Amino acid sequence: MTDADQELRVSKIVNGTVIDHIAAGQALNVLAILDIDGSGGEEVSVGMNVPSDRLGRKDIVKVEGRELSPAEVDVLSLIAPAATINIVRDYDVVEKSRVTRPEVVTGILSCPNTNCISTAGEPVESRFEVLDDAVRCGYCDELLREDLAAHIATD
Amino acid sequence: MRHDHLISARQLSRGDVETVLDRAAEFDAGERVARDDDLLGLCFFEPSTRTKMSFDTAMKRLGGDTVDMGTVESSSVKKGESLADTVRVVAGYADALVLRHPSEGAAKLASEFVDVPVINAGDGAGQHPTQTLLDLYTIRENAGLDDITVGIMGDLKYGRTVHSLAEALTEFDVRQHFISPESLRLPRNVRYDLHEAGADVREHTDLAGILPELDVLYVTRIQRERFPDENEYREVAGEYRIDADTLDAAREDLTVMHPLPRVDEIAPDVDETDHATYFEQAHNGVPVRMALLDLMLSGDGGDGR
Numbered sequence: 001m002t003d004a005d006q007e008l009r010v011s012k013i014v015n016g017t018v019i020d021h022i023a024a025g026q027a028l029n030v031l032a033i034l035d036i037d038g039s040g041g042e043e044v045s046v047g048m049n050v051p052s053d054r055l056g057r058k059d060i061v062k063v064e065g066r067e068l069s070p071a072e073v074d075v076l077s078l079i080a081p082a083a084t085i086n087i088v089r090d091y092d093v094v095e096k097s098r099v100t101r102p103e104v105v106t107g108i109l110s111c112p113n114t115n116c117i118s119t120a121g122e123p124v125e126s127r128f129e130v131l132d133d134a135v136r137c138g139y140c141d142e143l144l145r146e147d148l149a150a151h152i153a154t155d
Numbered sequence: 156m157r158h159d160h161l162i163s164a165r166q167l168s169r170g171d172v173e174t175v176l177d178r179a180a181e182f183d184a185g186e187r188v189a190r191d192d193d194l195l196g197l198c199f200f201e202p203s204t205r206t207k208m209s210f211d212t213a214m215k216r217l218g219g220d221t222v223d224m225g226t227v228e229s230s231s232v233k234k235g236e237s238l239a240d241t242v243r244v245v246a247g248y249a250d251a252l253v254l255r256h257p258s259e260g261a262a263k264l265a266s267e268f269v270d271v272p273v274i275n276a277g278d279g280a281g282q283h284p285t286q287t288l289l290d291l292y293t294i295r296e297n298a299g300l301d302d303i304t305v306g307i308m309g310d311l312k313y314g315r316t317v318h319s320l321a322e323a324l325t326e327f328d329v330r331q332h333f334i335s336p337e338s339l340r341l342p343r344n345v346r347y348d349l350h351e352a353g354a355d356v357r358e359h360t361d362l363a364g365i366l367p368e369l370d371v372l373y374v375t376r377i378q379r380e381r382f383p384d385e386n387e388y389r390e391v392a393g394e395y396r397i398d399a400d401t402l403d404a405a406r407e408d409l410t411v412m413h414p415l416p417r418v419d420e421i422a423p424d425v426d427e428t429d430h431a432t433y434f435e436q437a438h439n440g441v442p443v444r445m446a447l448l449d450l451m452l453s454g455d456g457g458d459g460r
Contacts, residue, residue, distance in 0.1 A: 115279050117260040122237050124264055134347075139260025140281055141163075141344045 013045070016064040018086040018093075019076065024049050027059035029079050029149035034063070034072060042066065055082060075108045077101045078135065078148050101130050109135065109144070110153040116140035126153060160266040160273040161447070164284045164319035165348065169326040176292050178446035179439070182216075193219035193452050196249030198242060198265075199276070200227055200256040205415060206276050206286070209440035210253050210448075217445055219452075222248050239268045246271045250452060254278075272451045280313040280342075286414055287319035289443040290373070293436040297410040298370040301328040306365055308334040309375030309395055309420060311341045316414040317375055318345045325352035332369070334359045336391040339377070362395070366404050372397075372430075373412045374420055398422035402430055412436050 022030055027046050036042055043064035052058035067087050068076070076083055077099035087095040107125035111118050118126050118139045127138035134145040144151060161167075195214040199207050211221050224230050224245060232241060238261060246252055246269035254262050255276040262275030262282075277283045294300060305324060311317050311333055322345065324331055331354060333341055340358060341349075349356050359365055366372070377395050382388035396419060402409065413421055413433040425431050 113259060115258055117238065117256070117258040117264045117278075120238075120258055122239050122264055124239070124267070136344065137260065139263050140279075141259070143344045143347055 012091060013043075013062050013064045013088050014091060015089050016062065016066050016087075017068050018088060019061045019063075019068075019080070020058070020084045020086060021052065021055060021082045022059040022061065022080040023055065023082065024057035024059055026080050027061050030059070030061050030076060030083075032149045033075055033079070033152055034066075034068070036063065071105075071108060073099055074102045074105050075148075075152070078105070078130065104129055104138070105135065108153060109148065109151045111137045111140060111142055112144065112151055113137065113140050113142040116142060160262070160275075161284050161451070162262045162266060162273070162275045163282045164287045164323040167284065167287075167323055167326070172288065172291055172323065172326060175288050175443065175446050175450065176295055178450060179288075179292055179442040182442040182445045182449075183439075187218075188449060189218040190214075190449065190452060191218050193217070193251075193448075194249045195219060195221045195448065196245040196252040196271075197221050197223040198245055198252055198254045198256075199224065200232065200238075200254075200261075201277070203255055203276070205437055205440060206255065206283075207253075209437075210274075210276065210285075210444055213441050213444035213448055216441065217449060219250075219448075238265060242273070243268050251448065274447070274451070277315055279315070280318075281315050282319045283315040283414075284319050284323075285440075285444060285447060286316045287323045288447060289436065289439045290316070290320050290412065290414070291323060292439050292443050293412060293432060294371055294410070296435075296439075297432055298408070303328075303370040304330040304332065304368050305371040305373065306332040306334055306362070306369040307373045307375070308362060310339045310378050310381065311335040311375075312339040313378060313381055314375045317373075318342070320373065321345060321354075322348050322352070325349060325354040330355045330357075332357050332359060332365045334362050334365065334395070336360060336377075336395070338387075338391075339381070362397070362401075363404065366401075367406065369405065369409055371410045371412060372405070374417075375414060376416070376418055376420055392419075396420050396422065397425060399424040399428055402428060405430065 027048050045062040047060040049057045083099045085097050086093045106127045109128050110126055116139055128135040129138055134143050136143050214221050242265040251272040253274045253276045254265050256278050259279040259281035261278045262273055266273040275282055275284055307317055377392050379388050409430050410432045411430040415433055415437055
């Protein structure tokens, strides 16, 4: 069974985004990054641990009625570096792209160092430099390697 | 120097360090300049004796003057003013700012809000790059800066002077040994930088095994307040205390340094030995900070000022 066949195992969407080739087990973190927990009424389909030619096993997330912003794609790349983003309009894939790791992510992650000035109510956004295997706070140098989804900034 | 601000020792190349230290040596030898029109803003959000006084002295010895924010209790910070606002106001009075703050990253943040150079004089457990410059000056005077073995002992986790020094030493041919209780090892981000720089680094929990190899032993205070349990502190603190007898096992030319203040990690009997260099180290703060201020205020870094 090909990846395309697997994609069809969850329902097609009319307009929105299909995030494919998410590392197996990361789909719920992807939803957390997108701040989707079902309470907003979004129509979401999730495939987890489905076979993949490229990854062996992968997750897929389909979100009806929503196209991802560049900032959201940036942070997705940190936990799903192999992901592909398909923008769907009227059942057709109109844009297909792979995520690329940015050099810096701004305003998305919150520094876990409670003594970091970026968490002290100053008029700045958090800023993290993206390294090969981690991200690093642009203010206090704290390194984040694991569980980035747990550090997504919330208002 | 090619920097508008001095925030972290990671900014300092070997060439930068040598430029500052050579200039410091000139000031140490009695050179005078007249920076009569320059004002340095002192923003100390934490208590400080040596660092604040040496910056104040350095600026006045250059012929300039200082304006001092005063204590946090007597300033508008007490009314809830943000750091960003405070430094913007002081930057309107001064040609450069020196900032000490209890939060990591404070100097970096301040540098984003002002048009004058910001010098980090200690940000929480983060960095203290001007202390590092005077440490390097002291090491160069006593042991040279290449093909040496340096031991750094004490609170390596929270000690900002350690973080800056360790990173700066990667620019030189230095073997670095870190000695601390397991709970106070170097933080992950500093170990990452040392690894990325390809530094020759070893970590130990005991000084005895490595002491005879050292050219320099840099001691820092094991900070009682960092331990959740007083007994846990007592167990380790004694093991990281040196006295004259401890140093019997050291090389004759070992240089013992400490950023001060010390509490009991270096016994007073060490003061009488030829190893003790910590007071000379503290005095070196003035020429080194004179050099740094002169270079930054002259705009000799090609930064356009």
